[in-house]
C-alpha cells in the first residue's frame with residue numbers, strides 16, 4: 001500500500017483576501033479535503049485576513065457554507081476543523097495592522113514553533129503592499145515565512161518584473177511559491193511523470209513526426225461569480241498566459257537530464273523562451289459572448305475577451321514548422337480541456353485521410369489516448385475491422401485518498417516541495433509571449449458569439465495541406 005503524504009509539523013496559513021471568491025471556491029474546500037483525509041497535524045491554524053470586518057464566528061460560517069456547497073450537508077469532521085479558524089480584519093497598506101497580526105499569530109502558536117504560510121488570495125494590485133509589510137513584520141519573526149502567489153503574477157512582463165524586484169528585495173526565492181492550479185491536476189502531473197518514466201512517449205513527442213499540436217480549454221460555464229477577477233483579466237491572461245503555456249512546455253520541452261526540480265525548471269524555461277507569436281492579426285481570433293456586458297460588475301462596452309484562439313510557433317530546430325494552436329473560451333457548447341498531438345501522414349497516404357493522434361485529456365475524461373486508424377478496405381480478414389483503434393488509459397485518481405488540485409498543491413507547500421510551481425523565469429517568458437498577443441488583441445476585432453456555440457465563428461477551415469482546424473480570416 002502506498003503511504004499517503006501527510007503534514008507533520010504544526011503550521012499557520014494566513015489567507016489574505018479570505019473574504020473573496022478564490023478562498024471560498026477553492027482554498028476552503030482544499031483545506032477541508034486535507035483535514036478529512038487526516039493529512040494535517042493536530043496543531044494548526046487558518047487565519048483569514050481582509051478589510052471586510054468579519055467576526056471569527058462569521059468567518060467560520062462562510063467557511064462552513066463553502067464546504068457544504070462543495071461536499072453536501074454534514075460533511076465528516078467539519079465541526080472540529082472549524083475550531084482551527086480565525087479572522088483578523090485590517091487594511092493591506094497599514095504596517096501597524098501587520099504588527100498586530102503578527103502578535104495575534106504568535107499568541108495562537110503559543111510556545112510551539114510553527115511553519116507559516118502567507119497565501120495571497122487578493123488581486124495583484126495588493127501584492128506590493130503585502131510583500132513589503134510582511135517582510136517588516138511576520139518575516140522578521142520567522143525568516144522562513146512562505147509566500148504563495150496566485151497566477152496571474154502581474155498583468156504584463158513589465159508589472160511582473162516590478163514584482164520580481166520587490167520580491168527579490170524582501171524574500172528568498174526558495175520561500176516563494178508561484179501557483180498555477182493546473183499544475184496540481186493529476187493528468188497534468190502525469191505528462192511529466194509519463195515522460196520521465198517511458199522513453200517511448202518522448203520518441204513520439206518529436207516535432208519531426210508531428211503535423212500540429214492543439215491545446216483546447218473550453219467551458220460551458222460563464223464567468224459567474226468570478227467577474228471581479230475576470231473583467232480586468234480576460235481569457236488570454238487567465239487561460240493562455242499560464243495554464244496552456246505551462247502544458248505546452250511540459251509536452252514540448254526536452255526531457256530533463258535529472259529527475260529534479262532544477263532540471264525541470266531549466267527545460268520548461270528553455271522551451272517557453274522559444275515560443276513565438278507572429279503578431280499577425282490572422283493568427284489571433286478573439287471573442288466575447290453575448291450578454292457578457294449585462295453582467296453586474298462589467299463595464300459598459302467592455303472589451304474583455306471571453307474567447308481566444310491563437311496560433312504560435314516554437315523557435316527550436318525540431319519544432320520550428322509545427323504550428324501550435326491554443327483555444328480557450330467561456331460559455332461555449334462543450335467543456336473540454338485537452339491537448340491533441342496530430343502526427344504526419346506517410347507520403348503515400350492521401351492528405352485528407354485520418355491521422356494518428358496522441359491525446360492528453362484533463363476534461364471531460366482524465367486520460368491519455370493514442371488513436372490509430374485502420375482502413376476496412378485493406379482488411380483481408382472475414383470480420384472487416386475498420387475505424388479507430390484506441391489505446392487509452394485513465395489518468396484520474398480514484399478512491400477516498402484523492403485530493404483536489406488545490407489540496408495537492410497546499411500539501412506540497414506545507415511540505416516544502418516545489419516541483420509543481422512556477423519559476424520566475426518561466427513566468428517572465430510567458431508574459432513576453434502574452435504581451436505580444438495582447439498587442440495584437442488591441443488591434444483586433446472583438447467578435448460576438450452566442451452562448452452554447454463553438455465560439456465567434458462556427459465556420460472552421462480544414463486546410464488541404466495540414467489536418468488542423470483554424471478560423472477563416
Ligand SMILES: NC(=O)c1ccc[n+]([C@@H]2O[C@H](COP(=O)([O-])OP(=O)(O)OC[C@H]3O[C@@H](n4cnc5c(N)ncnc54)[C@H](OP(=O)(O)O)[C@@H]3O)[C@@H](O)[C@H]2O)c1
Pocket residue numbers: 016017018019020021022023049050051052092120121122123124125126150151152226228229
Ligand atoms: N477567482 C478565480 O477563479 C481565480 C483564478 C485564478 C487566479 N485567481 C487569483 O487569485 C487571487 C484572488 O482571486 P479572487 O477571485 O478571490 O479575487 P477577488 O474576489 O476579487 O478578491 C479577493 C479579496 O481581495 C480583496 N480585494 C479585492 N479587490 C481589492 C482591491 N482592489 N484592493 C484591495 N483588496 C481587494 C477583497 O477582500 P477585502 O475587501 O476583505 O480585503 C476580496 O474579497 C487574485 O490574485 C486572482 O488573480 C483567481
